[in-house]
Amino acid sequence: MIKLIHPVAGALALLTIAIFWLSTALSELFASRATVVAVKTAIPWGFLLLIPALAAAGGTGLALAKGRRAGLIGAKLKRMPFVAANGLLILIPCALFLASKAGAGEFDASFYVVQALELVAGPVNITLLGLNMRDGLKLKGWLSHKRA
Numbered sequence: 001m002i003k004l005i006h007p008v009a010g011a012l013a014l015l016t017i018a019i020f021w022l023s024t025a026l027s028e029l030f031a032s033r034a035t036v037v038a039v040k041t042a043i044p045w046g047f048l049l050l051i052p053a054l055a056a057a058g059g060t061g062l063a064l065a066k067g068r069r070a071g072l073i074g075a076k077l078k079r080m081p082f083v084a085a086n087g088l089l090i091l092i093p094c095a096l097f098l099a100s101k102a103g104a105g106e107f108d109a110s111f112y113v114v115q116a117l118e119l120v121a122g123p124v125n126i127t128l129l130g131l132n133m134r135d136g137l138k139l140k141g142w143l144s145h146k147r148a
Contacts, residue, residue, distance in 0.1 A: 002060050007136060009056035014129040016050045020095075021122040028115065033107070040102035043095050054087070072135040079128045086125050094118040 020043050027039040058080060065073050094114050101111045137143040 002063055005056055006060035006064055007133075009053045009060065010129065010133060010136065013050060013053040013057055014126065014133060016046055016053065017122060017125055017129065020046060020050075021119070021126060024115070024122075025119060036107075037102045037105070040095075040098045044099050047092065047095075054083075058084075072139050076132045076135050079132055083125050083128050083132075086121055086128075090121045091118060091125065094121070 023039045024043070027036045031039075061076065061080075065077065068074075069077060094117055097114050098111065098118065101107070101114075134143065
């Protein structure tokens with residue numbers, strides 16, 4: 001069961017973050033202010049899905065690693081503190097701040113500075129989680145290992 005939960009939770013977390021980022025970018029670039037408000041106020045509700053998915057992926061990943069720290073497993077484990085720190089220290093506070101500002105209709109300079117930070121920090125987590133997914137697929141034999 002744990003071998004099923006880990007990839008599903010990881011893929012769900014990656015997909016959720018990507019949806020947050022894409023919906024933000026597209027609404028800011030092409031949609032009305034009302035759509036931006038809807039997107040920014042909906043994202044924190046998505047944490048109810050994202051946070052358990054990340055926790056499940058992390059917990060099951062540690063269990064599957066069985067104490068091993070070398071190779072692809074080690075690379076995946078080394079990325080996770082950066083994913084967690086970026087999420088907890090940057091992305092979640094940004095999302096909550098932006099939801100509050102958007103809900104109040106306050107699209108001022110601080111809103112756009114924090115929005116820019118979020119739009120830069122989001123792809124960092126998408127990239128790191130994508131690399132973890134790639135390495136997980138290699139470990140399962142679904143992608144080939146390229147030796148240098």
